[in-house]
Each structure stands twice: as C-alpha cells, then as structure tokens.
Amino acid sequence: MSEEKKSLNFIEHIIEEDLANGLPKEKLRFRFPPEPNGYLHIGHTKAIGISFGLGETYNAPVNLRFDDTNPAKEEQEYVDAIKKDISWLGYQWENELYSSDYFQRLYEWAVQMIKDGKAYVDSQSSEVMAEQKGTPTQVGTNSPYRNRSVEENLELFEGMKAGKFPAGTHLLRAKIDMEDPNMLMRDPIMYRIMFAKHHRTGDDWCIYPMYDWTHGESDYIEQVSHSLCSLEFKPHRELYNWFRDHVYDYAKDKLPMPPKQREFARLNLSYTIMSKRKLLRLVEEGIVSGWDDPRMPTISGLRRRGYTPNSIRKFIEKVGVAKRENVIDVSLLEFCIREDLNKIANRVMAVLDPIKVVITNYPEDKEEWLEAENNQEDESAGYRKVPFSREIYIEKDDFKEEAGSKYFRLKLGGEVRLKNAYIIKANSVVKDANGNITEIHCTYDEDTSKKVKGTLHWVSIKHAITAEVREYDRLFMHESPDSQKDKDFMAFINPKSLTIKTGYLEPSLAEVEVGERFQFQRLGYFNVDDDSTAEKLVFNKTVGLRDSWAKQKPKPQNNQNKPKPQQQKRSAISVIQQFGKKYTKLSDEKQQTVKAEIQELAKEVSYDDLEPLFGTAVKKAGTRIVTIIALKVLLKNGLEKNDAINEFIDKAKADKNDVLVAEAAEI
C-alpha cells in the first residue's frame, strides 16, 4: 500500500483537522440538497462530486435531500429527473429525504423559539419591511411589532398555521439585530403564509419555512457533519450558526452533532451559461429543443450528447475545489470525454461530406469483405468485416488536385492508403459544367505493405447506409456570455451551433441501439441519438478528435486564440522591472543585449521612479542588478549621489550574486 499522498483540497483539510481533533470517522455525514425546481447541470455536478466524492473517500453516508420549501416552484417531475441524473453519474445516496419531512419538527422548534423570545410575528407589508431592513451600507430599524408579547406571538403564529389569515398578512421572524452589518441577520423571515399545494405534503400546511430556517436544521436533524455549498452562501453561515445554536439547545440530547457549513467556488465553464433561469429561456424561446438538447450543459444534455458518467466525474476531479472564482476551459471537458471514449468506443468508418472515387482497375462486379480492427486500444473489442468495391466515397476534404508536400492526403498523382484496404493512386478527375469535381479516378495496388504517408477512411457506395448526423458547435460565441454588463447573453448565441448532415456509413452500423457510442475514424466520437429509429438512424457528434492538422491551416478569421489585450504603452521603469525578473536566468549573451536595452530605457527614468526599487528584497537579485544598471545611467547623466544611493550600492557590493557585485563595483 504505497498510496501516493494526494494533495488535499481545503475542505478535505478541514475534515482531516476535525478528525485529528477527535471527531470520530463514523460521524462523518454529507448531503446533496437540490431544490426540485429545474434540471441539474454540469455546475451542480461539482457540488455532487464534492459531497458524494467525500462520502466515497471517507466511506461516509451521503443523503439526497430535496430542499422543497417553496411549493410554488417545485414539482415531482424535477425530483424524478434529479434522481435519474445522480444515479446515472454513478453515485448512490444513503437516504432519499425531503425537507418537507421535517415541517412538523421545524414548527415545534419555531414555537419554542417564540417562547424563548427569539422569534416574533410581524404584520407589515413587504414594502414597509424592505424599507426597515436598510441597505448593505445602512442599518435597519426595528419593526413596531418586534416586541409583541410571547402570548400574542404564539396566538398569531397558531392562527397563521390554522389558515386564519390571508397570505401576506403575517410572518414569523427571528429576533436578532436590525443593525447587524450582515443583512441576513436583520430579523430574517422564518415562515410565510402560502396557500399552495405542495408536491408531497399537499394541503397539510399553509405556512412554509424559509431556506435559512429549514436548510441548516435539516442538516442538523440528519446529523450531517459537513454541509458544503457554494460561495454565495457564505453570508448565510452566520445565520446558519445562529439558528443551529439555538436549536441545539433544544435537542442536543438526541442530536449531538452540530453541523458546520463550508463554502466553495461554483463551477463556471467557458462559452457556457449555468443559470437555471437562463437555460430555461433557451428552452422556452426554442433556441434549443429542450432541457436535454445535446448543446445544453445539463446532465441530460450531456448524456444525450454522448458524454459518459466517467468522463464527467473525471472532469470534476480535475477541476479541483477552492474558494476563488474560476472559469474552466471547455477543452478540459473535451479532453476528459476523449480520454474515456478513446478506450471504449469502437472505431467505424463514416463519410460525412462525400466525394466519389472510382477505382478503375477494380472489377465492376467484384466486392470483398475486408477485416477491420474494432479498437486498437482494446484487444478484446475484436474485428469486423467491411465491404469494398469499385466505387467508394471519401471526404471532400481528403482530396486536392494539387497540394504541397505537407498535405498527406490524396492528390493527383499521389498515393494514399485506404484504411483497412488498399493503396490507391489518383489519376484524373471528372468535373461538372461548373468545374466542380464529381469523381476521382484512381487505380489500386494490392500491395499494402508499401509506406505511404496518408491513410483515409472511406465507405463503399453500394453498401453504405445513410444516417442523419448532427454536429454541434458551442452555443455561445463569447467566452463568458452571461457576465457582460451591457449585453444580454442572448446576443452571443451562435447561429451555427447545429449542423445536420447526411452521413454514409459502413453497413455494420445498420443495427445500432440508442446511446451506443462510436468513433467515426478520423472524425470524432458519435453516439446514437434518442430520435434514432430502425428506419432512420440519427447520430450526434459528441466531440471531434484532436486535430493538429486543422490547427495548421489558416483559421477562418477566428482569432479566439490570442485576443491578448495589449496594454497601452508601459512606462520605462516598469519595462525595466520586467527585465529584472528574468535577468539572472538569461545567458551571458542575452544579458548583454538586455542590458543595452535597459541603458536606453533608463534615459527616460527619473530618480523618483528608481528610488522605490532600492528597497527590493535581497532575494530578487535580478531586479537589483537592473536597478544598478539604470542607476549608473542616471549618475552618468548628472545625478548626485545621496545616502540612499550609497547604501544601495554598498549592499549590492556585499551580495552573493556575482553579476550584481560586478555591476555595483563599476560605480
């Protein structure tokens, strides 16, 4: 067991510390608490991966708890979809729970809080209350109802529960501090009146608890040890603790574990939006076909697109956990899915943009069934037969009448290998009236041992089956479409995010099943879409293969690779400082050229610019060398020596860096 010590993220550090301080390992318990008001997306996967992942590493139970305290928004449909997605990802929850299961207990605790003078019934309009609440920079003021008697509060709360009051007339609030700098502590609402049918409790209740009151107490009831959520809940922690500490007083005999909330930064993906509300808009406005459109970042979308649970889990693992805002490059997600599919997807041949090739020396009525390896990454995948005949399709892109030596594909007079078949040579082309090539005439050679640079995929026209092939591009053309202050995210929609083609496939694909994944050789990974039927096959492109050839070709004006915002002219001193950072690493020769440049720049530098650099840390020898060089220029141009200068020079002469000493000695 020489397990290499993996570095821990900050949450794991906290847990390790708690364990070291005496928390028994058996007490560890986590939870994933979605609100059933929408579909899960890749961002949620991070939260799922963290809590369920912790459960796996510490062998601790993880509850799936639906935070269903707002019947106006929540539906059973979402509960079912969420369960399906989590299961699909391969995680197992210990218990399926609902906050609504705790409504009675929460109610009893609330009554206790009233009796203890920690909560009161307010009877004002939301406008007035908002007024009293103040702003982040301005304290709030007390409600006139804040000091109702316990008896009155009890009676009113009882009445609220019994349905005696219309919605909006009364509220239960915690009595904390209207002047707290944290607005969440300014007498937060615990209960509101809502005459709505709840997806689980039906009409049992007409008062519903708010998030802050429910969430932490649900954690506590479940004896969750570590309650992990995203950063925006950080300000809630203070309130989480306040409620928890009071309730702990009521129940500590039976519920000894007070949970602790910790927050991590949520996942952001480049060229993607993550907000449920905005995703809903894409669905409602018909930009996509539904929540499971393969372009959507939802779990169901990714699943339909052909992503594997493994690849998504791997992605979440690689993304890490920390507290700073981040934007993950989609290329990491693509890397993860390619890595997985490379190992498990069988290779097949499909031509998506065909051009006809006639092999003139191959008999017209002949056909051969050639052996093809299914997956060279997996020996157990075996072999299959693919038909070859006189007329085949290859990709249009794979032929040019004329091309340079860097072009490995077919050109007139050139030879290429047909994957799993023969080597062919292009002799002539047939063109239509517009000059478009309609046929390429080739001759084949049975000797396949020859070395040729290029290998093409192909499909026998006579045997080919057709399929609808859907290719996807990113939904948005901007790296962070929803964080532009002056533009709506809809402005960045990519109008060409979906391309539908007719593909010609080798006949082995005639009987595929929905969800099956393949590599179309040299093109990418594809899976069978839910829309696919025996009569009409439909494939989705999951992701393309890496293509180092495409990168060499001139990009179609898409300069997304280097939008480096060039800073406007930097000052001479900052350029010199920049040189300083590298100076000691440069070769002697380079040092000379850089030195000359610094001497030139130094002419524009004033003493006031330079002086702050005298204090540079000893360790930063490069910066000090560069400063000396510049200083010498200034001295030469008439600058008088002063104490600061002399001290700096003396210190340099005494340094252990030879270059620095040498430069200083010249003064």
Add this chain to the structure above:
RNA sequence: UGGCCUAUGGUGUAACUGGCUAACACAUCUGUUUUUGGUACAGAAGAGUCUAGGUUCGAAACCUAGUAGGCCAACCA
C-alpha cells in the same frame, strides 16, 4: 458610505501548514512511433506567487496598507 470573501504560468488546482530550482493537469509548441494528421511516448516554452512595506536566518504562505475581482437589500434556494 458598510460588511464578508478571494488574488500562484493562458486556464484550473498544488506546495507535506514558514524551508530544495514553486509542482501537476488542460491548453500551446517540437520531435519519435503509428494503416486514424487520433492514441502512446519523449521533450520545450511559459510564474520570482496582485503591489508596497513589515515580521523572520528564511515568506506564495504570517502582519499592515493599497489595488483588483466577487458576494450581500426576494414572503427564492
């Protein structure tokens, strides 16, 4: 005008809690192998850790100030 959080190569995370030349992955670029311009393998480039002070023999880490970004005023979660 407040409070809280964050700042490490282009991106994301590390750095055994103050100690080696700041590590790993993605992205980028080179080669080698290859019946996929894929995979695999080998290598390169790129960061004095936001800035300035301070503490220390020693700071990415601790302290102070500044700067930048994020979050906080729903009877949402």
